[in-house]
Amino acid sequence: xxxxxxxxxxxxxxKFGAFTANDNLTFDVYKGEIxxxxxxxxxxxTTAIRILCGLSTPTSGDIKIAGYDIYRETEKIKKNIxxxxxxxxxxxDLTVSENIRLYAGIYGxxxxxxxxxxxxxLEKLEMESARKKLIAGLPLGWKQKLAFSVAIFHEPKxxxxxxxxxxxxxxxxxxxxxxxxxxxxxxITVFVTTHYMDEAExxxxxxxxxxxxxxxxxxxxxxxxxxxxxxxxxxxLKIAR
Amino acid sequence: xxxxxxxxxxxxxxxxxxxxxxxxxxGVPLLQMLVLVFAATFDMKKIDMxxxxxxxxxTSRELIAKFDGIPFFHLETxxxxxxxxxxxxxxxDADVVLxxxxxxxxxxxxxxxxxxxxxxxxxxxxxxxLIFSYSxxxxxxxxxxxxxxxxxxxxxxxxxxxxxxxxxxxxSELDYKWYMAPGILAILVTIIGMFMSGMNLVRxxxxxTIEQLNVTPVKKYQFIIGxxxxxxxxxxxxxxxxxxxxWLVFDLPIVGSLWLLFGLASVYLISVLGLGLFISTVSxxxxxxxxxxxxxxxxxxxxxxxFTPVExxxxxxxxxxxxxxxxxxxxxxxxxxxxxxxxxxLLEEFVSLLVLGTIFLSLAIxxxxxxx
Numbered sequence: 001x002x003x004x005x006x007x008x009x010x011x012x013x014x015k016f017g018a019f020t021a022n023d024n025l026t027f028d029v030y031k032g033e034i035x036x037x038x039x040x041x042x043x044x045x046t047t048a049i050r051i052l053c054g055l056s057t058p059t060s061g062d063i064k065i066a067g068y069d070i071y072r073e074t075e076k077i078k079k080n081i082x083x084x085x086x087x088x089x090x091x092x093d094l095t096v097s098e099n100i101r102l103y104a105g106i107y108g109x110x111x112x113x114x115x116x117x118x119x120x121x122l123e124k125l126e127m128e129s130a131r132k133k134l135i136a137g138l139p140l141g142w143k144q145k146l147a148f149s150v151a152i153f154h155e156p157k158x159x160x161x162x163x164x165x166x167x168x169x170x171x172x173x174x175x176x177x178x179x180x181x182x183x184x185x186x187x188i189t190v191f192v193t194t195h196y197m198d199e200a201e202x203x204x205x206x207x208x209x210x211x212x213x214x215x216x217x218x219x220x221x222x223x224x225x226x227x228x229x230x231x232x233x234x235x236x237l238k239i240a241r
Numbered sequence: 242x243x244x245x246x247x248x249x250x251x252x253x254x255x256x257x258x259x260x261x262x263x264x265x266x267x268g269v270p271l272l273q274m275l276v277l278v279f280a281a282t283f284d285m286k287k288i289d290m291x292x293x294x295x296x297x298x299x300t301s302r303e304l305i306a307k308f309d310g311i312p313f314f315h316l317e318t319x320x321x322x323x324x325x326x327x328x329x330x331x332x333x334d335a336d337v338v339l340x341x342x343x344x345x346x347x348x349x350x351x352x353x354x355x356x357x358x359x360x361x362x363x364x365x366x367x368x369x370x371l372i373f374s375y376s377x378x379x380x381x382x383x384x385x386x387x388x389x390x391x392x393x394x395x396x397x398x399x400x401x402x403x404x405x406x407x408x409x410x411x412x413s414e415l416d417y418k419w420y421m422a423p424g425i426l427a428i429l430v431t432i433i434g435m436f437m438s439g440m441n442l443v444r445x446x447x448x449x450t451i452e453q454l455n456v457t458p459v460k461k462y463q464f465i466i467g468x469x470x471x472x473x474x475x476x477x478x479x480x481x482x483x484x485x486x487x488w489l490v491f492d493l494p495i496v497g498s499l500w501l502l503f504g505l506a507s508v509y510l511i512s513v514l515g516l517g518l519f520i521s522t523v524s525x526x527x528x529x530x531x532x533x534x535x536x537x538x539x540x541x542x543x544x545x546x547x548f549t550p551v552e553x554x555x556x557x558x559x560x561x562x563x564x565x566x567x568x569x570x571x572x573x574x575x576x577x578x579x580x581x582x583x584x585x586x587l588l589e590e591f592v593s594l595l596v597l598g599t600i601f602l603s604l605a606i607x608x609x610x611x612x613x
Binding site for chain 2: 053054055074079081082083085087088089090091094101102107
């Protein structure tokens with residue numbers, strides 16, 4: 001089963017002064033898969049995801065996102081990706097609807113279409129009542145679902161999620177993953193970082209990072225087999241120690 | 242174009258949803274115009290004078306009466322002791338001490354000449370010179386009368402001096418408020434423009450919302466224009482509001498064309514907003530923006546000619562002022578408002594501001610990084 005690659009990373013290095021945050025990362029992400037990017041806090045996950053989104057420049061390495069070169073075709077990449085940062089970054093002083101329509105407008109979605117999609121989305125999220133409420137007053141779980149929905153509102157080829165479920169209860173996390181599956185079923189490639197090992201089980205393939213290096217990369221099933229572990233938690237502990 | 246529309250819509254919503262914005266927009270100009278214009282004055286309203294009269298003659302009393310007749314001379318008279326006057330100077334209770342020597346009248350009669358002494362508190366050199374020249378004028382007039390009186394009026398008096406009649410143009414009543422109001426307005430719109438735009442941009446960095454925009458295909462110039470236009474309009478509105486207050490409260494005459502004034506102000510504001518935005522692109526926090534903006538504001542204002550004429554500055558300082566947008570705008574404000582200067586009189590200012598505006602705005606767009 002060799003699918004088309006949509007993200008190609010070769011020898012990615014990112015240094016901050018003497019500190020190497022990403023030490024020679026090489027991996028591919030296949031079209032349509034849910035790719036888990038695992039690692040402890042400080043392993044270099046966020047640094048890598050920010051480079052892939054064009055928010056940060058690598059020190060060296062060849063990277064292609066959706067077929068575009070990360071150095072020369074940054075703006076083309078940006079049309080084709082969505083990003084949800086670790087830190088909630090929709091506008092708290094705008095309403096739910098205003099945030100959705102702002103990003104729809106920036107991505108060039110015609111306003112009539114944006115209106116229809118917005119209505120569908122809010123119905124799906126059961127957030128119609130909050131449409132005209134300021135984001136600032138929403139519960140964290142709602143905010144995260146909304147941030148994810150805004151990140152994929154323009155139907156990108158790839159969506160990058162940086163610890164999207166930080167700080168919420170397991171039930172809310174489970175619901176959030178339903179949204180991720182749905183996006184994946186719609187053909188969006190999902191690149192997600194997390195340090196919750198139960199979430200790793202939901203991914204098609206996972207890479208495990210430790211101290212800036214990728215130590216393992218495979219499907220959860222094969223990783224468990226190779227490390228002779230019951231679950232991903234044990235795999236992770238055996239790798240990261 | 243559509244992208245800019247969406248970004249502007251967002252900025253305006255956020256600005257008017259911010260509860261501190263409206264008080265800023267209306268309160269700051271009101272306060273500045275009503276307080277600063279009255280406070281920032283060089284007009285001499287009251288001069289505290291201590292007279293040390295050691296002569297106690299008819300002549301000395303006549304001289305003192307001359308000073309007493311001028312409303313803004315506030316006299317502390319008939320103190321025969323010099324040290325009291327000096328103490329009053331020390332404690333800042335006196336601006337000037339007039340010392341009349343014991344032999345004033347006798348010397349005048351006998352030698353046809355006499356000396357009196359003025360001790361002026363010169364901590365503020367400008368005020369000291371004003372006090373000195375007022376006093377010297379009064380003493381000079383007194384002297385002339387004395388000569389005429391003693392010599393007896395001849396039937397034909399040959400003209401001994403050239404009489405000067407004054408006519409102050411562009412501010413005929415030498416109303417200091419008319420001079421200060423346009424200057425303070427110039428500073429006001431500068432602060433509003435430079436600080437607000439800069440703080441707004443860097444706030445998005447602090448909160449992190451800028452990242453969500455940076456992963457979108459939004460163009461750098463679109464983002465900067467989105468940050469510039471709202472505060473540009475607010476500053477222009479404040480200029481109009483401030484002029485209205487000045488007209489209402491100080492009867493400030495607006496001699497020149499308002500169209501010209503606002504046209505030039507638009508160009509000026511692009512230059513200061515551009516600078517403010519540039520500062521925020523190189524800063525990470527609001528404190529940094531405040532500090533750097535404040536640094537530039539201080540230099541620009543003090544060298545801009547609001548309090549001290551630029552023509553009196555050393556040559557090198559005048560050359561530095563070529564890069565000071567406030568210098569040009571201060572001239573524009575005063576010349577259009579008070580003198581009624583036309584576009585071609587201010588062509589140099591216009592071109593200079595256009596150049597500075599282009600430079601600052603380009604720097605801001607160039608330095609704004611979507612990728613850190």
